[in-house]
Amino acid sequence: SNPQSIADPHSSRRARGVLTITFSGNPTEHPSKYEDDPRRWVTFRLGEQKYQVQLPTGRESWRATYSFLVYDLKEDMLLIKIKHRRVMYTMVLASHIVPLSSLDLLQEGGGEVE
Numbered sequence: 001s002n003p004q005s006i007a008d009p010h011s012s013r014r015a016r017g018v019l020t021i022t023f024s025g026n027p028t029e030h031p032s033k034y035e036d037d038p039r040r041w042v043t044f045r046l047g048e049q050k051y052q053v054q055l056p057t058g059r060e061s062w063r064a065t066y067s068f069l070v071y072d073l074k075e076d077m078l079l080i081k082i083k084h085r086r087v088m089y090t091m092v093l094a095s096h097i098v099p100l101s102s103l104d105l106l107q108e109g110g111g112e113v114e
Contacts (some may be wrong), residue, residue, distance in 0.1 A: 017073075024061075073101060
């Protein structure tokens, strides 16, 4: 069977490729109060696509791999947030915005992004 291109359900755009990220960590010698707390997680978002991973305590090694459909290498941004659940609220410990245009990625057909 022939592979079909995957359309964005919210528009007529077609995916131009796939971004795969690997997120990993190792135990620290002296974990902070947040690293040793099991109420932490990370969210990865690219457009409407979202992954969420519960972080282990600072005593365990871990690794997770996620793939996102990419629609526009020049405009799409990967949003990464590390969060911690408190009794009455959720606190954002860190937040990063990574424009895909800032990464050394290849566009469709193997060429570099212009």
